[in-house]
Amino acid sequence: MFWRSKPLQTLTGRPVRKGCKPAVARDLRLAALRELLTEDIPSLIVTAPANIRYLLDAPALFDPGFSGPLFVTTAQVWLLVDSRYTAQARSAGLAVEVVEWRESPWKSLQKILKEKVVKRCGFESTHMTMAQYHQVKKSLEVELAAAPGLVEGLRQIKDPVEIDALAKAARLGDEVFLKVVETLKPGRTERDVAADIDYWLRRAGADASSFETIVASGPNSAYPHARAGERRLAVGDFVKLDFGGVFGGYHADMTRTVVLGQASPEQQELYNEVAQGQARALAGLAPGVTGRDADALARGYFESIGKGAYFGHNLGHGVGLEVHELPTLGTKSETLLEAGMVFTVEPGLYVPDFGGVRIEDMVVMCEHGIQVLTESTKELLEI
């Protein structure tokens, strides 16, 4: 029933990024960010938790909400922490100056700015709230300039160590899928199945679940983003499982849809259509394709069979230190896909009052096309 392709260990031995933009080496991330600094953005206040971890090469640093700030100039880097984090930060061997703030991080930062005669700072406008901004503006005697997406741009292209972590995270999901399909039985609640998935992910070695595990059965499967609830699985249900674990700070994300009992002809047809849409997308993905054209590979097929209206969401999204990051594979994305990007390919068709199917893989873009990191079968399982 299940197949496995060749071992993933071979993956990072391959020249996946030849001819494309190279990933930033781990010890050169701060240097790469500095190359993006300009007269307009001569320094950067980094407050997005994942961006801080990326720049420090500390993918599991502190708790998930830790937001520094980190302050980067062309010459130096400071990590500002409150007292809860000081001892940890100082013992972590970070290549930055750790400053403990007392009253407010911004007052401590202002001291640094004054000492170093910094006149102008970029800030992460896609992360900083309006209220924070006004606080910062009040505290810092500098010009502030919106600098969205600098670190997120670097993070799009994964280095081999990151790809290994993502491949390992994906494999944990495959392991758990093998286990969970054996426990799907009429009468079990969606919530129980979700609890099992989360537990097995942790026991398999995941730091945590990447996001709230989705178990959507029967009519709930027609909701793309249902929450696992009290509904009991019943014979004839589509059961949609969307889950993933975090490994070493890196997120996995996969979806499989199975049928409890024998699939009806209508279920088989819907499943085959989604599988066909996904196969077309996977086959057409290559470096240089835009996010929009990637999305159209599946969407165009669904439209050609008159089911475009049942595919309401994007084809996929990048995964890494966050479960949703760049690139976006969707109707509005002009991003050029490049070797080293890791993202999901997850078409779905959701038919109200009937049910829904989504099939989601995580893939890494290689020199001539993608390699799929999630290896669970995509045949329709009748359980």
Add this chain to the structure above:
Amino acid sequence: MFWRSKPLQTLTGRPVRKGCKPAVARDLRLAALRELLTEDIPSLIVTAPANIRYLLDAPALFDPGFSGPLFVTTAQVWLLVDSRYTAQARSAGLAVEVVEWRESPWKSLQKILKEKVVKRCGFESTHMTMAQYHQVKKSLEVELAAAPGLVEGLRQIKDPVEIDALAKAARLGDEVFLKVVETLKPGRTERDVAADIDYWLRRAGADASSFETIVASGPNSAYPHARAGERRLAVGDFVKLDFGGVFGGYHADMTRTVVLGQASPEQQELYNEVAQGQARALAGLAPGVTGRDADALARGYFESIGKGAYFGHNLGHGVGLEVHELPTLGTKSETLLEAGMVFTVEPGLYVPDFGGVRIEDMVVMCEHGIQVLTESTKELLEI
């Protein structure tokens, strides 16, 4: 070893808010928000996920990141959703108009504003990012006004149904604590213990863990916010367990610190000091006390014994639809504590290179003082 106080079922029968600001009845939350609307803020764009759930009285609506927006005027309410959520929103029986947006939520909102001749909108500046703000400003032909904390203010005072959910969530934590102390053994990793806690929370009925479970052993216990890692528990360790489950959308949060094997005199002393600090705080809490004075109940004691420097964080924080919400019990908080507020009381002392102790309860403020919702023993357990 463990004690339990009287059953919590009696709680909501008590007139906990007599003479104080009443909680907003569930069906009147939108009405209460409307009473806060003024000429300056005549309507509100709500984008904070927990605020949307609160106003809709749908504490577990969609996935945790769902951010609407919800748009509230004195006359009407609209919930804007993308296609992933439409079917769910329409079948949820919400007392609002559900609008599915296609291109952008803000373009759909602009149509509503134009049709209803709305000239000025408040927005949640503590949630909206700078980048979102500029998007909104570009799309909406209205004046925008920062309106921080309106719904958060309402959410501070819990109604009886909310207090019941929080009490139930707290009780799940107590159940899990009883189980977990039996499994603490030399050689087990922090990560394994954390995985067990998360699993038991789910099996006990929690929707999810409220936050990333902290298991900090030995030297790691000196880090207030350590992450559960690969360290193996050893005899003589302090083991700090900080965890909680979500029940019906409401979060619990508790901490206990135990010793593996027999506590040394120094460990016993540090533990007793924290327990004493917490006891003083619990005894002194009453309606009308400010968050700062509440914090000083424990902090003053720690300072009096020369250990103020080891207590770096706040005494506590509100809990509810989010694990950290208002009120804040800390050195800078002017908030008056009121009956109906639910918050943590969590003093800790962290001694570098020795270890740390934190004891955290969740409490509800009643008419004359607090009732503790977490019932696990606070004697020092030697396991």
